[in-house]
Amino acid sequence: MRDTLRQLVALQQVDDELAGVEAEVSGLPGLRQAADADRAKAEETLAAARTRVEEVELARREQESELASTEERRKDREGKTAVVKTNEEYTALLAEIDGLKQSEGDLETAILEAMERVDEAREALSAAEDKAREVGARVDVLRKRLDAREQELTGEQARLTVARDEAAAKLPPDLLRTYQKVVERRRPGVAVVSTELCSGCRVGIPPQAFVNLISGKTIEVCGSCRRILIHKAMLSGEAVPVSAE
Numbered sequence: 451m452r453d454t455l456r457q458l459v460a461l462q463q464v465d466d467e468l469a470g471v472e473a474e475v476s477g478l479p480g481l482r483q484a485a486d487a488d489r490a491k492a493e494e495t496l497a498a499a500r501t502r503v504e505e506v507e508l509a510r511r512e513q514e515s516e517l518a519s520t521e522e523r524r525k526d527r528e529g530k531t532a533v534v535k536t537n538e539e540y541t542a543l544l545a546e547i548d549g550l551k552q553s554e555g556d557l558e559t560a561i562l563e564a565m566e567r568v569d570e571a572r573e574a575l576s577a578a579e580d581k582a583r584e585v586g587a588r589v590d591v592l593r594k595r596l597d598a599r600e601q602e603l604t605g606e607q608a609r610l611t612v613a614r615d616e617a618a619a620k621l622p623p624d625l626l627r628t629y630q631k632v633v634e635r636r637r638p639g640v641a642v643v644s645t646e647l648c649s650g651c652r653v654g655i656p657p658q659a660f661v662n663l664i665s666g667k668t669i670e671v672c673g674s675c676r677r678i679l680i681h682k683a684m685l686s687g688e689a690v691p692v693s694a695e
């Protein structure tokens with residue numbers, strides 16, 4: 451019985467290790483997706499920053515060409531002041547020239563502001579480029595690490611599956627079935643106890659079941675969580691606390 455129980459505990463250890471490996475494997479796609487999402491977000495920010503630079507540069511060029519044409523028109527009107535025939539025409543020309551000068555002043559202010567916006571947009575673009583590069587490099591490293599880890603885990607999984615099958619083959623079929631049933635619902639499937647208390651769910655073990663446990667003659671399961679109960683003395687070389695072995 452001691453050997454059987456030790457084999458059961460050995461199976462549980464391999465099984466739990468395998469479950470851990472499988473849980474890690476199943477988490478890998480999520481980690482890859484999160485890394486790719488980080489990269490996509492940084493690239494999106496970069497694309498938006500590029501668009502912003504193009505927009506503000508275009509706005510500045512439009513204002514500059516509007517200023518140039520306003521200046522041209524004003525110079526044309528100024529030239530005409532020498533050739534107008536009437537006072538009314540002259541007054542009207544001067545008013546138009548004043549208006550054009552006002553527009554030129556407004557445009558010059560607007561161009562200065564536009565240049566500031568261009569500078570800001572270029573700075574933001576440069577920061578977005580740095581960030582995208584940094585995130586891209588980080589994601590590349592992370593993805594390589596995840597690929598390497600996946601390979602490791604796949605090897606580990608294969609090794610543990612073999613070990614698990616070997617451990618399972620050593621157990622009596624009834625006990626194996628009982629164990630399988632428990633681990634479908636909860637892990638670990640075995641509760642190693644030292645007192646009259648299930649170490650899995652903290653519910654008390656009835657006295658008769660506890661006596662059976664330490665006698666090692668029958669397999670006992672917890673009445674509450676259904677875990678297979680093993681007294682820890684059954685696993686070590688130490689003497690069982692009552693002489694019933």
Ligand SMILES: [Zn+2]
Binds near residue numbers: 650651652
């Ligand atoms: Zn229990």
